Amino acid sequence: MKTVAIAGRGSIGLLIALELYKKHPNIDITLYGERNRYSGSYAAGAMINILSEIDCFNFDHPLSKWKLKNRTQALQEWDNLDNYLLENQILGKSIYTSTSTRVSLDNRAINEVEKNSFESMLKAAKEYNIDVELEVTDDKKGLLIKEENSIDSNVLLESIDNYLQTVITVLDCDVKSLNKTNSDNWSIKDSHHKERNFDTVIIACGAWSEKLISQAEGVSMPNIQSFYGIGSALLVKSQLPYIKTPELTQIIRTPNRGGTCGIHGVQRNNGLYIGASSHTSHLALKYPNPESIRTLFEGAERFLEIDTYELGFEIAIGYRPVTTDHVPIIGSLSENLWCIYGTKRDGLSWAPYFSKHLVNHLFGSLDRNWYELLTLCAPYRKAISAGNIDECIESYLLSKQWEDYQHNRVFDDKKRNKLRLMAKEAHEFINRDSDKQIGLNNEIINIVYYRNCKT
Numbered sequence: 001m002k003t004v005a006i007a008g009r010g011s012i013g014l015l016i017a018l019e020l021y022k023k024h025p026n027i028d029i030t031l032y033g034e035r036n037r038y039s040g041s042y043a044a045g046a047m048i049n050i051l052s053e054i055d056c057f058n059f060d061h062p063l064s065k066w067k068l069k070n071r072t073q074a075l076q077e078w079d080n081l082d083n084y085l086l087e088n089q090i091l092g093k094s095i096y097t098s099t100s101t102r103v104s105l106d107n108r109a110i111n112e113v114e115k116n117s118f119e120s121m122l123k124a125a126k127e128y129n130i131d132v133e134l135e136v137t138d139d140k141k142g143l144l145i146k147e148e149n150s151i152d153s154n155v156l157l158e159s160i161d162n163y164l165q166t167v168i169t170v171l172d173c174d175v176k177s178l179n180k181t182n183s184d185n186w187s188i189k190d191s192h193h194k195e196r197n198f199d200t201v202i203i204a205c206g207a208w209s210e211k212l213i214s215q216a217e218g219v220s221m222p223n224i225q226s227f228y229g230i231g232s233a234l235l236v237k238s239q240l241p242y243i244k245t246p247e248l249t250q251i252i253r254t255p256n257r258g259g260t261c262g263i264h265g266v267q268r269n270n271g272l273y274i275g276a277s278s279h280t281s282h283l284a285l286k287y288p289n290p291e292s293i294r295t296l297f298e299g300a301e302r303f304l305e306i307d308t309y310e311l312g313f314e315i316a317i318g319y320r321p322v323t324t325d326h327v328p329i330i331g332s333l334s335e336n337l338w339c340i341y342g343t344k345r346d347g348l349s350w351a352p353y354f355s356k357h358l359v360n361h362l363f364g365s366l367d368r369n370w371y372e373l374l375t376l377c378a379p380y381r382k383a384i385s386a387g388n389i390d391e392c393i394e395s396y397l398l399s400k401q402w403e404d405y406q407h408n409r410v411f412d413d414k415k416r417n418k419l420r421l422m423a424k425e426a427h428e429f430i431n432r433d434s435d436k437q438i439g440l441n442n443e444i445i446n447i448v449y450y451r452n453c454k455t
């Protein structure tokens, strides 16, 4: 009997395991992973957003174009998953918690990033023929995206996890190391000091994947580095019988603001989710920044018009897996060793699509669109440029300016000049040995600079 191990119990690992079990019940499947409070999938909103992920910085990127082109299939895979979970009584009701996304832009707002991102969405909707409604009033512009919706990621993932525990082997331990055996199997040592052999191993450990790959003997590291994109969000709910927790029937959000996905409110089964902050680092930071939490509360009241007064809250926290070029790493690292991580801000939206096609691929069926994605995301590819270097530097300055505005900080010419120099140095460093000139994403410039250029 063929044996497959999957490392990682987030959305990607769980859905690959489910898909594998559905399509190939005769395979011996083992899913590894300790319960981890920083799993990105559990901290996610979870908006199934594709058009509303488009912003003024990523509009022209080949990955954005691929996503817009393939979005119908990605959404269809959610419907297929919903049906499967209902038919097999894995869930008692539909996974969806809302039926559309409303992106709103305050006419009084002067944030250029938001304005430009709103325009980018409109442009993409037109180009890709997406059914949207534009609503304009004196104080607001709204874009209603009918095809997008949200789920409760915790309910979904816990139900799938519980189900898998009854049909495959699920181990509450992490993979510690990987070695190729003489008989061409992969030998896994886990955190409970047990060793097992497998024909095929899939690494789906989100932000921790790179760490595990570095512990795989004889396997080269991908060319593109990955980082921890710590994200925090609020789960607000009433603790008093006479105060009602606000309820939403659609996702409400502002446009993307570069690093973060704007401020958004999403219905969850046990409260209202208000997300989400973003801070990318090479370190696994443990706590959100107090400014981020303040911005979430202010944003909820100012942009989403949600009154949080008298409500209680919990903080949801997790790592977005972020790569240097903001493109996921998906593909084969060695014979029968696969990895899939780096999905950043919208990995949950794509998890059913990615899982289905990865499983099909392992068993010989290669879809043309999936193949196109694999070419973009190959682990040993060169970094994909975020665009022309000068434009990337200007985008970085723009995002820093409005980030400061959002956090009530001063952004003057002195700061602009200092950041411009930093951005130039970061680009010089990253392009030092390369003939191809790579433009960096806003969020990565600081990491490259502080790790490599600051003396």
Ligand SMILES: Cc1cc2nc3c(=O)[nH]c(=O)nc-3n(C[C@H](O)[C@H](O)[C@H](O)COP(=O)(O)OP(=O)(O)OC[C@H]3O[C@@H](n4cnc5c(N)ncnc54)[C@H](O)[C@@H]3O)c2cc1C
Binding pocket: 007, 008, 009, 010, 011, 012, 013, 032, 033, 034, 035, 036, 038, 039, 040, 041, 042, 043, 044, 045, 046, 047, 048, 049, 173, 174, 175, 176, 204, 205, 206, 207, 208, 209, 212, 229, 230, 231, 232, 233, 275, 276, 277, 316, 317, 318, 319, 320, 321, 340, 341, 342, 343, 344, 345, 346, 347, 348, 349, 350
């Ligand atoms: C605050 C926030 C909000 C977000 N909102 C959205 C959203 O609205 N929509 C959307 O589409 N996406 C959203 N995302 C992004 C999305 O969550 C991620 O892209 C996606 O969930 C990543 O899934 P994953 O399975 O790769 O990683 P994770 O969910 O992080 O799972 C990785 C798992 O691997 C485990 N692991 C680590 N090391 C090992 C090891 N050695 N062995 C075994 N297991 C290991 C970890 O414990 C973890 O359980 C959000 C993320 C955050 C943080």
